[in-house]
Each structure stands twice: as C-alpha cells, then as structure tokens.
Amino acid sequence: MARDTARDTARDVDLSPPPPSGGAGTRTAHRTCPLCEALCGLELTLDDAGTVIGVRGDRDDPFSKGFLCPKGATLGSLDGDPDRLAEPLLRGPDGHAPGDWDTAFATVGRELRRIVDEHGPDAVAVYLGNPSAHTVAAPLYGGAIIKALGTGNVYTASTADQMPKHVSSGHLFGDPMAVPVPDLDRTGHLLMLGANPLESNGSLCTAPDFPGRLKAIRARGGKVTVVDPRRTRTAALADEHVFVRPGTDAHLLMALVHTLFDEGLATPPQDVNGLADLRALADDFSPERVAPVTGVPADTTRRLARELAAAERAAVYGRIGTCTQAFGTLASWLVDVLNVLTGNLDRPGGAMFPKPAPLPAYRRKRPFTTGRRHSRVRGLPEVNGEFPVATLADEITTPGDGQIRALITIGGNPALSAPGAARLDAALAGLEFMVSVDPYLNETTRHAHVILPPPRPTQSPHFPLALLGFAVRDYARYSPPVSPLPEGRPSEAEILARLAVLASGLDGTPEALDEMIIGSTLGKAVAMAGSPVHGRDPGELREILAEQGASTVEQRLDMMVRLGPYGDGFGADPAGLTLHRLRTEHPHGIDLGALRPRLAEVLCTASGRIELCPPPFAADTARLRASLDGPAPELVLIGRRHLRSNNSWLHNVPELVRGSNTCTLQLNPDDAGRLGIAAGDRVRVTSRAGELEATAEPTDALMPGVVSLPHGWGHALPGTRARVAARNAGVNVNAVTDEQEIDPLSGNAVFNGVPVTVAPVT
Numbered sequence: 001m002a003r004d005t006a007r008d009t010a011r012d013v014d015l016s017p018p019p020p021s022g023g024a025g026t027r028t029a030h031r032t033c034p035l036c037e038a039l040c041g042l043e044l045t046l047d048d049a050g051t052v053i054g055v056r057g058d059r060d061d062p063f064s065k066g067f068l069c070p071k072g073a074t075l076g077s078l079d080g081d082p083d084r085l086a087e088p089l090l091r092g093p094d095g096h097a098p099g100d101w102d103t104a105f106a107t108v109g110r111e112l113r114r115i116v117d118e119h120g121p122d123a124v125a126v127y128l129g130n131p132s133a134h135t136v137a138a139p140l141y142g143g144a145i146i147k148a149l150g151t152g153n154v155y156t157a158s159t160a161d162q163m164p165k166h167v168s169s170g171h172l173f174g175d176p177m178a179v180p181v182p183d184l185d186r187t188g189h190l191l192m193l194g195a196n197p198l199e200s201n202g203s204l205c206t207a208p209d210f211p212g213r214l215k216a217i218r219a220r221g222g223k224v225t226v227v228d229p230r231r232t233r234t235a236a237l238a239d240e241h242v243f244v245r246p247g248t249d250a251h252l253l254m255a256l257v258h259t260l261f262d263e264g265l266a267t268p269p270q271d272v273n274g275l276a277d278l279r280a281l282a283d284d285f286s287p288e289r290v291a292p293v294t295g296v297p298a299d300t301t302r303r304l305a306r307e308l309a310a311a312e313r314a315a316v317y318g319r320i321g322t323c324t325q326a327f328g329t330l331a332s333w334l335v336d337v338l339n340v341l342t343g344n345l346d347r348p349g350g351a352m353f354p355k356p357a358p359l360p361a362y363r364r365k366r367p368f369t370t371g372r373r374h375s376r377v378r379g380l381p382e383v384n385g386e387f388p389v390a391t392l393a394d395e396i397t398t399p400g401d402g403q404i405r406a407l408i409t410i411g412g413n414p415a416l417s418a419p420g421a422a423r424l425d426a427a428l429a430g431l432e433f434m435v436s437v438d439p440y441l442n443e444t445t446r447h448a449h450v451i452l453p454p455p456r457p458t459q460s461p462h463f464p465l466a467l468l469g470f471a472v473r474d475y476a477r478y479s480p481p482v483s484p485l486p487e488g489r490p491s492e493a494e495i496l497a498r499l500a501v502l503a504s505g506l507d508g509t510p511e512a513l514d515e516m517i518i519g520s521t522l523g524k525a526v527a528m529a530g531s532p533v534h535g536r537d538p539g540e541l542r543e544i545l546a547e548q549g550a551s552t553v554e555q556r557l558d559m560m561v562r563l564g565p566y567g568d569g570f571g572a573d574p575a576g577l578t579l580h581r582l583r584t585e586h587p588h589g590i591d592l593g594a595l596r597p598r599l600a601e602v603l604c605t606a607s608g609r610i611e612l613c614p615p616p617f618a619a620d621t622a623r624l625r626a627s628l629d630g631p632a633p634e635l636v637l638i639g640r641r642h643l644r645s646n647n648s649w650l651h652n653v654p655e656l657v658r659g660s661n662t663c664t665l666q667l668n669p670d671d672a673g674r675l676g677i678a679a680g681d682r683v684r685v686t687s688r689a690g691e692l693e694a695t696a697e698p699t700d701a702l703m704p705g706v707v708s709l710p711h712g713w714g715h716a717l718p719g720t721r722a723r724v725a726a727r728n729a730g731v732n733v734n735a736v737t738d739e740q741e742i743d744p745l746s747g748n749a750v751f752n753g754v755p756v757t758v759a760p761v762t
C-alpha cells in the first residue's frame with residue numbers, strides 16, 4: 001500500500017528527543033507501555049520534574065526484547081500533553097470549569113443517589129471504554145461500581161469489537177474468557193482473517209513485535225496467509241494474500257470446514273461433541289457454492305483447506321474484521337472449529353490457552369449462557385453481563401420504566417466509536433447526569449456534568465490484568481508509578497473506588513472497600529478445594545498481605561498473584577511469585593515459558609467436552625445459508641487501522657497525527673473510474689443511516705466493490721479541549737454505520753460490510 005512507508009515499521013523507533021545518556025538531573029525508569037495490547041517494556045528517561053524526555057524499548061524485557069512502535073515512542077508527549085486535565089471539571093451554564101475534588105465527588109454522590117432513589121438502579125448506566133483494559137483500576141473496581149449501583153444497564157467497548165469471540169468461546173469451551181491464541185513462535189502455518197497486526201500490534205493476541213514473529217514463521221520455512229478485503233501491510237508481509245468480500249468470512253470458513261470433511265482431512269480429537277451435526281451444517285457450503293459470495297475462487301478455498309490440514313503445526317486466527325460483521329459470532333466460532341478439526345487446538349504450534357499469572361487456580365465453573373435479561377427497548381439479549389452499545393441511545397431516549405437517566409463512563413469515547421454515533425451523541429446531551437473518568441474533555445466527556453481525570457500514565461501503576469490471558473507466552477510484569485502523584489491528587493484506583501462507594505450510597509473509604517474485597521476473596525479461597533490456601537486461616541493470610549506495607553490496591557494485586565498458578569500460595573510454594581518479588585527481582589518482567597496444553601483446566605462446558613456445534617450457532621447457520629442467495633450490494637464499507645492511531649485516544653499527540661495516519665476514503669481505482677472520482681476529490685458516502693464527506697484515495701490495495709475509512713476520527717465537534725485533534729479532525733466513519741445492524745448472537749456492532757454509495761461532491 002503506497003501510503004505505508006518504511007518509517008512506520010517499528011523497532012527501536014524513537015520519535016521523541018534522544019535521551020540524555022545518564023546526564024545530571026535525569027533518571028531512567030522501566031515500565032510496561034499502556035497504549036496497546038502488545039505490552040512492550042519501555043525504558044523511560046525523565047528529567048528532575050518527572051517529564052519524560054526519552055523513550056526506548058526495554059531490551060531486558062524478556063517478552064518484548066526492546067521492541068517499540070511509534071505510539072510507544074511518543075508516550076512522553078501523551079504523558080505531558082498540556083490538554084490533559086489536571087483537575088476535575090464541573091459543567092455549569094457557561095460550560096466546563098475547574099473544580100476541587102471534594103466538590104466533584106460530592107456532586108457525583110448526590111446526583112447518583114437522587115436518580116437511583118427516584119427511578120431505580122437501572123436508571124444509571126455504566127460504560128467501560130477500551131482504555132479501561134489498559135489500567136489497573138478499571139479491572140479492579142469496574143465490577144464493584146456496577147455491583148454497588150445494582151444496575152443492569154452495563155455497556156462496554158466489547159460489543160464494538162470483540163464480543164463474538166467471547167460468545168464463541170463461551171459456547172465451545174464453557175468460558176467466554178478462554179480465547180485460544182495462535183502459538184506464533186512455534187507454528188509452521190498461520191492463516192489470519194480480518195487481522196492486521198502490523199498496524200494494530202495484535203489484538204486478543206498479546207505479542208510484542210508481532211511483525212518480527214510473523215517474519216520468523218517464514219524464516220523457519222512456515223507459511224503466513226492473510227485473508228482480507230484490503231491488501232494491508234500484514235498482507236504484504238505474508239506469503240499469500242487472499243481477497244475476500246467484507247462480511248463473508250463465515251461463508252469462507254464454512255467452506256474450509258466443508259472441504260476438510262469432504263476430502264477426509266478432518267482429524268479432530270475424540271472427545272468433542274457435535275461433529276456429525278457440524279458436518280451436516282457444512283454440507284451446503286461447498287467452495288463452489290460460496291465462491292460467488294466470498295469472491296474467493298473455489299480452487300483457492302480447497303487449497304487453503306488442504307494446506308491447513310497438511311501443516312505439521314498450524315493455527316487459524318481471526319480478529320476484528322471477523323468480529324465486526326453481521327456473522328461475527330459464526331466467523332469467530334468457525335476459526336476455532338478449524339483449529340479443532342485440524343487437531344491444532346491446545347497443542348504447541350497451534351491455538352493455545354495462555355495461563356495468566358493472576359488467574360486464580362480455583363476458579364468456579366459455571367455453564368455459559370446468554371439472554372438472562374433482555375434490553376428494554378429492542379429486546380436484545382444480555383451477553384456477558386452487558387447489552388450492546390448499539391442500543392445505548394435507544395435506552396437513553398425512550399421514555400418509560402428503566403429509562404437511562406444517568407451515565408458513568410470510564411475511558412472510551414462512544415460518542416465517536418459507537419455505530420450511529422450522532423444519535424448517541426445527541427442522546428448523551430439529554431442525560432440528567434453524566435460523570436466521566438477520563439483525562440480529556442473530548443467528544444463524549446463534553447456531555448459530562450463532572451469529569452474526574454486520572455493521573456498521567458507515569459504516575460500510575462501498570463499490571464495488565466485484562467491482557468495477560470491473551471499472551472502468546474506466559475509472562476508477568478508489574479510496573480509501579482515512576483513519578484509520585486501531586487499533593488491532593490487521587491490515583492485512578494482511588495477515583496474508581498470512591499465512585500463505587502458513592503454508588504453504593506453507604507459511608508466508606510476506598511481502603512474499606514479494598515478490605516471488604518480482600519476479605520471476601522480470601523474467605524472464598526480458603527473454602528474452595530483445589531485452592532492453594534484451602535483450609536487456611538483467612539486472618540493469617542491477611543496479615544501476610546500486610547507485611548510489605550503496600551497500599552491496599554497493591555495488596556489486592558499481591559493477593560491475585562499469590563493465589564494464581566505461579567504464585568507462592570501464601571508461602572505454600574516459597575519459590576512462587578508475589579507482587580513484591582515481581583517488583584524487586586523482576587523489574588523488567590518474568591518469562592514464565594511457552595504456552596502449555598491445558599484444555600482440561602479450561603473446559604467448563606456442562607458436558608465436560610468441546611461443544612463443536614452449539615445449538616445457537618447451528619440455528620444461526622440458517623441465516624448464513626439464506627445469505628448465499630441474497631443480493632450483494634455494489635459497494636460496501638470497511639474500517640482501517642493505522643499504526644500511529646489507536647481508536648480515538650491518541651489523536652492529540654502531534655507526532656502521531658502526521659505521516660501515513662490520514663483519514664481518507666480508500667477505494668479501488670476501477671470503482672473510482674466508474675464513479676468519476678480522482679485522487680484528492682471530495683466524495684460523499686451515503687448509507688441507510690447517514691452520510692459523510694471525505695477525501696478520495698484510489699488504491700489497488702482495496703478489492704473492487706470495497707471502500708475503507710479509518711475509525712476514531714471526527715474531532716470537529718464543539719466543546720472539546722484537544723487542540724491537536726481538533727486541528728486534525730478527520731471525519732467520523734460512524735456517521736454512516738448503522739446501530740440497527742448487529743450480529744444477533746453477540747450484539748456486536750457491524751462496522752464491516754456496510755452497504756454504501758459513493759459519489760463526487762459537486
């Protein structure tokens with residue numbers, strides 16, 4: 001792709017000023033990069049004032065080994081961004097104005113209680129955005145806030161990009177969090193669909209230096225195949241790129257399943273349920289039958305299936321492109337069906353289950369189910385305890401019992417990132433009360449009555465609680481803050497803990513909340529057979545946690561590490577990990593080894609076997625079959641990822657809004673010629689849901705019939721305070737995505753395969 005230049009290929013990129021080499025008045029600190037799922041170790045150089053003046057990859061990190069991308073290299077700019085809020089903002093008649101923390105918390109407590117008392121707990125909704133997954137605080141306190149409110153109105157960014165994978169794992173393996181990852185370092189054959197890790201650096205697959213790991217597959221004689229409607233940078237690196245029509249990955253995957261059965265290539269393990277049912281379902285999806293829909297020639301599909309079956313160690317990996325489509329759950333399911341059918345699930349070089357260090361070894365096993373509740377307006381089923389973000393606007397704007405009147409947002413920017421964003425943006429403006437935990441006054445938080453800004457990344461601890469379960473090697477690293485908090489400034493953990501206390505309506509302190517959670521967790525741990533502390537005295541364990549004199553937040557992390565599979569079990573395994581040991585003996589992180597087979601530990605279906613053909617998926621296959629005969633739109637829209645961008649949250653970093661990171665409408669030159677569009681022309685994109693204008697960029701990287709816009713842009717809205725982003729506003733792709741279109745099994749939004757028309761602006 002012409003716009004992707006060599007300077008974006010990242011190893012040891014340093015976009016910030018070169019760090020002084022140990023000069024007077026500087027110091028070096030090491031920590032995990034909090035900007036994406038790759039978890040690279042960073043070496044920061046800071047001056048006396050705590051300003052980051054240099055960033056390098058941490059060569060001593062055993063996982064990332066010095067890798068760094070342009071985003072990580074600019075952590076200093078993000079950390080020291082002058083637009084980052086340093087104090088709470090309170091909204092008055094003349095807009096937002098700074099306030100003190102006590103007033104801000106008092107306002108939040110008063111308004112939340114008023115609305116709950118008048119309208120019930122469901123009147124207050126919670127939205128957890130994507131940045132939450134990169135903090136310590138949100139995984140520790142997000143659940144406590146929801147529980148304290150007692151609300152059923154929970155929304156997260158998961159229904160914008162990954163819920164199909166959780167639903168798939170929930171039904172296949174019984175645990176929605178048991179997502180197999182490709183064993184990149186040992187596989188000999190990688191088939192990737194809808195994934196572009198050269199730009200994203202990996203998602204639901206934590207692998208620092210993903211590009212290097214892909215190159216290594218090829219260097220050891222393996223093959224990398226990319227299936228994508230766009231010839232991405234990842235596709236360009238691969239041995240083979242196969243164009244597929246957007247939204248038809250499930251058709252192609254079913255044709256691969258069909259071929260494995262048809263040609264006697266399926267070699268699944270014995271202990272799976274549903275094999276015959278699956279085979280019957282796949283009958284209708286021969287490569288020849290699906291080729292007109294997918295655009296993939298039948299002989300190519302058959303060859304891909306044969307190569308997959310013949311490879312000694314192979315993995316199929318599908319990511320965001322396969323999730324954000326009308327058949328997202330079916331596509332996610334069939335990815336792992338292929339891993340099972342080729343005997344590659346849970347074996348080295350195949351698709352494996354990580355074993356994260358903080359995972360409690362005594363997890364309770366419950367059968368997975370969805371639809372325990374339904375959303376009030378559209379009747380959409382609850383999935384993983386939440387409703388689709390695609391229906392958040394409905395729930396705010398539709399009067400009646402249970403109407404959302406107040407909203408808590410923690411990170412994220414749904415006013416830009418949700419489908420049909422303009423409608424949600426207008427709905428947020430009508431809320432009685434909104435509080436946002438966010439460092440910026442952005443397109444979403446401009447509607448908040450109170451904004452509670454967390455401290456800078458360097459003033460915050462980092463422990464990737466939400467991401468270690470997707471790592472391609474077992475690994476752990478704890479990063480304490482590298483700079484102290486200013487006097488009177490609460491940590492992000494304290495902000496969220498205070499929100500939880502305020503939401504409960506009870507008196508209390510963050511420390512008391514932590515104490516309650518520690519007591520409850522230890523109580524369950526000592527009572528549960530199989531726990532490393534089974535039968536011990538919780539009071540004794542509590543004293544052990546207090547020995548290091550750490551904060552109650554760190555004591556909670558310590559408890560999770562000690563109870564986890566590599567932990568010391570509170571002294572039961574003296575060589576095991578503790579948070580203190582991670583901090584003092586492994587400041588660059590610890591490699592806990594290559595992934596090991598552990599399906600037996602993971603499986604928690606009611607049958608105790610892999611459910612290869614769950615009834616909800618089998619039923620939805622009728623919809624897939626019907627679509628084989630449906631009309632194909634002439635033009636469909638897909639998203640696009642840039643290495644220098646991460647959703648909307650890095651667009652105020654000057655270094656990252658230059659270069660290849662541009663918000664253009666890419667389209668195939670044949671389509672451009674047919675529509676009378678030349679490079680640089682302004683074009684209008686129209687869908688059922690709305691329209692937008694963008695600048696055209698013809699490129700043969702797009703397959704004919706497909707146009708592409710990146711997401712996370714559209715920073716021209718008034719009332720924000722992010723000056724760099726406002727100067728590089730771009731256009732919001734979600735002006736044309738449709739909140740009525742979702743994957744019915746997961747509630748995930750449909751961002752890929754949106755039917756559109758494109759015409760020059762006259």
Ligand code: SF4
Nearest residue numbers: 033036039040069072
């Ligand atoms: S790849 Fe991700 S974790 Fe690594 S430096 Fe870049 S943004 Fe940070």
